[in-house]
Each structure stands twice: as C-alpha cells, then as structure tokens.
Amino acid sequence: DIFARDCVGHIIGPIQPSFTKGAIPVITASKTTLCSTSDSAVLDAGAGYSGWLWSNGDTTQKITVGQGNYFVTVQEGKGCPATSKPVTITLSQATPKITPAGPIALCAPDSAQLDAEAGFTTYQWLDNGTAISGATKEKFWANSTGSYTVQVTNAAGCSGTSPAVTVTINPPPPPPQITSVNNVLTAT
DSSP: OEEEEOTTSOEEEEEOOOOOOOOOOOOEESOSEESSTTOOEEEEOOSSOSEEEETTSOOSSEEEEOSEEEOEEEEOSSSOOEEOOOEEEEEOOOOOOOBSOSOEEEETTOOEEEEOOSOOSEEEEEETTEEOTTOOSSEEEEOSSEEEEEEEEOTTSOEEEOOOEEEEEEOOOOOOOEEEETTEEEEO
16 A cells, blocks of 8 residues: 655555556558458557557558458557557458369360359359350359359458369261262261
8 A cells, every 4th residue: 555644744544546557559450351462451550659569560550461460559658558459350362263173175065064162252254254144153054165264252352263274165076978889888
C-alpha cells in the first residue's frame, strides 16, 4: 500500500495510485484474404501513437504483409504500451485442374468429359481462350478439337484459370471400297 502524509508528516491513510493504460490499438486491414502468393495486404495500426512495433519487427504505422498472423504494440507517449489483438491474413488461391489431364485423342462421334473439380462457386469453360456459351458447370463434354481451360472463382472471391487440356477429335476413316475381279475381293 502507498500512504499519504499531511503537511506536518503524519500518515493520513492509504491511497490508491492511479495510472492510465494506453488504449488498445485496433488494426485495420485492407483485406484479410489473399488470392496469390504475390498478393499483399496493408495493415494500419492507427495514428496518434509515438511508436509502433509490429510482430514482424516493422516500426511504422502501416505495413504491407503477406499470409500470416500479425499484432502491433504501440506507445502512446506516457510509457504505457498497449498490444492489439492479432489479425490473420489468409491465402485462398483458386487453382483448378482439369481431369483427365490430356492430351486426349478420340474418334468422332466420341466426346471427352472434362472435370474441373468440385468446390468452386463459379465455372466458365473456354476453348482456345474463348468462353463457351452455357458451359458454366464443374464438368464439360468436349466434342470438338480444341485447347480447353476453365476459369473458376472460389468462396473467398479469388479467381484462377486451369492449365490447358488438348482434345483432338479425329474424323472416322472413309468406308472402304470393295471390288470383285474374277472372284477376288479387293479393299481400298
């Protein structure tokens, strides 16, 4: 306990010390989901502090970061540091793959079913880079020669395009012509 004294030095009783702890900083993130490893988010600890120390070692008000967990400890100038709650920046890449991987070669009138995997929110199939009208499902039947890709969007709003799969639909050979000469059959 801390005791106070009057003007003549007599103890007049315990007193409660008072101090002011710094306000807890709140991190503002430009976004919390990254769509690729080259993507980044800007974290802002707010103005009005005399110092910032981020969990990654940076010492500025704003930092640019990739995937990870981040918090900041600030100084408000009165010697009372305060630490924020952590902010998590996640990576949510949309990386579709078509199966079968190809190349695929068939004879007409056969077709190949291409599958872009379940779990995406949108699908758009393309042939040689051009969107195929109405081809917006997980699976697509390719019945003509082309280089097929699929563009998808995941639940986080990130989009991605698959590697191409080449499909070749060969025309059937012409029917053979059979001729008979002296009871000998000959085919083309």
